[in-house]
Amino acid sequence: MDSHTPSSMLSPLAPRADFPLLAANPGLHYLDSAATSQKPTAVLDALRGFYETANANPHRGAYALSAKATDVYHEARATIARFVGVSDSDCLIFTRGTTEAMNLVASSWGRANVHAGDEVVITALEHHANFVPWQQLALASGATLRVVEVTANQSVDLDQLRSVVNHRTKVVAVTHVSNAVGAITPIEEVVRIVRSRSSAVIVVDGAQAVPHLPVNFDALDVDFYAFSGHKLLGPMGSGCLLGRRALLEAMPPYQYGGDMIEWVRDTDSTWNVLPHKFEAGTPNAADAVGLAAAVTYLTRLGMVNVRRHELELLALAESKLAALPGITVYGPPVAQRSGVLSFSMTDVHPHDLATILDQHGVCIRAGHHCAQPLMRRLGVSATARASFYVYSDESDVDALVGALQAAQSLFSAAS
Amino acid sequence: MSGKASPASIAAMYQEALLAHHRAPHNRREMSDATSSAVFKNPVCGDEIRVFVRVDGGQLVDVSFTGRGCSVATASASMMTDALCGGSVSDALATADAIDRMLATGDADVALPATLSPLRGVTPFAGRHGCARMAWQALREALA
Numbered sequence: 001m002d003s004h005t006p007s008s009m010l011s012p013l014a015p016r017a018d019f020p021l022l023a024a025n026p027g028l029h030y031l032d033s034a035a036t037s038q039k040p041t042a043v044l045d046a047l048r049g050f051y052e053t054a055n056a057n058p059h060r061g062a063y064a065l066s067a068k069a070t071d072v073y074h075e076a077r078a079t080i081a082r083f084v085g086v087s088d089s090d091c092l093i094f095t096r097g098t099t100e101a102m103n104l105v106a107s108s109w110g111r112a113n114v115h116a117g118d119e120v121v122i123t124a125l126e127h128h129a130n131f132v133p134w135q136q137l138a139l140a141s142g143a144t145l146r147v148v149e150v151t152a153n154q155s156v157d158l159d160q161l162r163s164v165v166n167h168r169t170k171v172v173a174v175t176h177v178s179n180a181v182g183a184i185t186p187i188e189e190v191v192r193i194v195r196s197r198s199s200a201v202i203v204v205d206g207a208q209a210v211p212h213l214p215v216n217f218d219a220l221d222v223d224f225y226a227f228s229g230h231k232l233l234g235p236m237g238s239g240c241l242l243g244r245r246a247l248l249e250a251m252p253p254y255q256y257g258g259d260m261i262e263w264v265r266d267t268d269s270t271w272n273v274l275p276h277k278f279e280a281g282t283p284n285a286a287d288a289v290g291l292a293a294a295v296t297y298l299t300r301l302g303m304v305n306v307r308r309h310e311l312e313l314l315a316l317a318e319s320k321l322a323a324l325p326g327i328t329v330y331g332p333p334v335a336q337r338s339g340v341l342s343f344s345m346t347d348v349h350p351h352d353l354a355t356i357l358d359q360h361g362v363c364i365r366a367g368h369h370c371a372q373p374l375m376r377r378l379g380v381s382a383t384a385r386a387s388f389y390v391y392s393d394e395s396d397v398d399a400l401v402g403a404l405q406a407a408q409s410l411f412s413a414a415s
Numbered sequence: 416m417s418g419k420a421s422p423a424s425i426a427a428m429y430q431e432a433l434l435a436h437h438r439a440p441h442n443r444r445e446m447s448d449a450t451s452s453a454v455f456k457n458p459v460c461g462d463e464i465r466v467f468v469r470v471d472g473g474q475l476v477d478v479s480f481t482g483r484g485c486s487v488a489t490a491s492a493s494m495m496t497d498a499l500c501g502g503s504v505s506d507a508l509a510t511a512d513a514i515d516r517m518l519a520t521g522d523a524d525v526a527l528p529a530t531l532s533p534l535r536g537v538t539p540f541a542g543r544h545g546c547a548r549m550a551w552q553a554l555r556e557a558l559a
Contacts, residue, residue, distance in 0.1 A: 347438075349485030351460055352429075355540060359425045368461045381461035381483060410429055411486075 010316060010394040013301055013309040019391055020044065029362040029399040034179055034208060034340055034387035036230045039294075043233055046293035050286040058285050059259055059276070073285040076292035077275070083295035084227070085216030086242050090274040093248070094288055097239035098207040099129040101226030102173075104241055104254040104278065105203055106133035109224075110171070112252055113201075116142030118170040121200070123148040123156045124377055125178045125185075128370040130205040134173050143170065150377060153332040155183040162193050169200040176209035176225075180369040180383070181331030182314075182340025184213070191221050201247065207231060211389070212310060212338040214303040217242045229287065233390075234294035238287035241278070248274055255280040298390075306390055310339030313388045317341050317397045324404055330383060339388035342369075345404065348411045350384040356410065360403035362386075362396075428536040428543070429486070436533075437486035442479040442496035453556035454482070455549050462546075464492050466553035475499050475507055480550055487543050491534055492550035498530040504558055511551045518544045 016022040018040045022030065030038060056066040058073045081089035095101040110133075114120060120138045122131055124147055138145035146164050149157045156174060165172060172194050177184050187204060194200050202222040209215055211232035217225050224247070229238030253260055253271055257280040262270040271277045298306065314334050318341065321327050326346030331337050345353060350366035357364055365385040368375045375381060386400055446452070446467035454465040464482040468475055478499050480492040499507045510527070514534065517525040521538045537547045 349462075351485040351543070351546060352487070355543060356425065356429070359422060367459065372461060375461060381463075411434065 010309075010312055010397075012391045012393040013305060014040070014297075014390040016391050018042070022391055025361075027361045029360075029396045031386040031388065031392070031396055031400060032363045032365050033211075033389035033392070034182075034231070034338075034385065035365055036236070037211065037233050037389055038391060039235070040233055040297055042297050043235065043290050043293045047235060047286055047290040050289045054289075055286075057282055059283075069285055072289055073283060076285070076288040079292040080240060080288075080295050083299060084210060084225075084240070084242065085218050085220075087218055088245055091243055091245050091248060093241040093243065093275045093278040094283060095226070095239045095241050096237050096284075097228040097230070098127075098205060098226045099228075101224075101239060101241035102129050102133050102203070102205065105224050105226075105243075106137045108251045108254045108278075109201065109247060110134075110137040111141070112250075114138075114141045114143050114170045117168065118143040119146055119166070119168045120144070121146045121148060121161070121164055121169055121172040123161075123174050124150045124373050125154065125156055125180075125183065126173070126175050126371070126373070127179050127205060127207070128372070129207075130173050130175055130203075131373060134171070144168075147373070148174075150183075150374065151332075153183070154178065154181045154330055154374065154378070155332050155336065156185050156190070158186075158189060158193065161190065162197070165194050165197040165200065167198055169194070169198040171201045171203060172198075173203040173205070175205040175207075176215075177206075177212065177338045177340075178331070178371070178374075179208045179340075180371040180374050180385070181342045182208070182337035182387075183331050184209075184336050184338060187220050187222065208338055208340075211298075213307055223247055229291040229294065232291075232294055233297055234291035235287040237284065238291045240291075245274065248278070253277055253280070257281045259283065301390060309390065310388050310392075311335070313392055313394075313397060314339050314341060316394065317386070317388075317400065320397060320401045321404070324401070324408065326408070327404075330378065339392075341386045341388075342383045343385075344380060344383050345408065348407055350382040352411070353384045353404070353407055356407040357400070357403040360399060360406065362399050362403045364400070424536075424539045428540060430533055430536055432533040433490045433536065434486060436490035436493040440480075440489050440493035442493065442500070443481060443489075444479050445481055446477060446479045449477075449479075451557045453553045453559075455553035455556070457484075457488075457545055457549055459545060460485070462488055462549065464488060464549045464553050466492070466495075466550055466557050468554070468557045470504060470558070473504050475502055475504060478554075480553070484549060485543075485546050487537055487546040488549045491537075491547045494531050494534065495550050495554065498528045499554075507554065508558065511555055514548065514551050518547060 056069040058070040206227040210227040260280040354366035449467040456463040462484040469477040
């Protein structure tokens, strides 16, 4: 906490000094953490530490250094498993991120289990990473794709989900938190609805949830859950798929190669045990160690505190934006959103907003947020999105509001 | 950040000449007697611009556009219709090439019709070049 900040101001939850990029750019208001987060020194040190003290190929050598690399890789898995409530850490598969995890499930489990006549259920709120793999699976298998609509405030329409899920439903893929508008899906309710109507497998996109909310995979009682490391202070190219052991064991491998095999005969092969069956090739041990450092950092902050901090900033930002004319905010009320403020301004295109805000040192995302199905339903091509994280504070909100006022006056200048 | 746009370059891009076209675009209308039309969709932002042309004897008798876009995309389309109406197809394609060259090189010596000179302000913003080029890409396809 910054002791110079008046107590009435909202301070960052994590000191900006912990984040070298932010510390080096005091005038920067980074409000694009839903796209990717900044990285604390603890994570950068862990990456460097792996390469300086433990770098060898895990699972390979009969020498001490390789054994050390193997140990730290496995410790990283255990640390991350504890963070997301996975009691059986063999059921945590390292991936390049949420996108790869979703493709893994749709390809491996999907092709083996989804056939013509079956139904695949997704929602209009999904990021393309949890939309396109299922759409393509349906096209390839001849299954019927059912897209559950969103409510008037862009949350998953649970009533429609109730009417769509039936005994033909093989899989329900849904986002935990919308990247485009921040809407939080009540996963417990989704599970009740799906389990009471079908034996469908439930797949959850947690890319925007794990960084911002306390998440416990075992307690959620879903079948697959995916998230990305880079959105939760960790390295780019890191991420995880969590799955039920019975499903993972029955699934064919996603990729073939080293590490994932048991025996390779000339005409066939057998597979390694979990989690290795799904981690072909040299594992990305360094980024796993970096991701473990990130979740350790977040654990120290406390995910309940992270959630509270973002809610406070979001409420503050929304009240200040309400004072500006011509602003439309998308998504449900603040309490049902992650730290995402998705909005549009009358007569100013989101791209123009992003360019003008950039001049004020305010980084926001402008675009379709990889959620074109949702944008179509909103009737817009794009929105502007500001998103908060642990290092955000009231000065970021004020800079956003000030820059929006500047954009408004530029575009409404006397013509 | 060092890559940040300067206030001067922001003011140069969002000059009144460009914003006026954005607020009240010229020739934003469908063309029932068009000889050709083409749409360009920008996958980055989801915006799209459709350009209509009526060609007679190698001359662009009429040019118009429809669609949605940011201020730069809309103003560029609007200025384009002003600049090209009544000229030849070959001059129009040469002007499209000149726009690309001006954006790519930032060269202030690239000759452009005066109507299009506000587009020079977009040059420092690489992220917005695609916006400025949308209408011109649709035009090329319509004339292909």
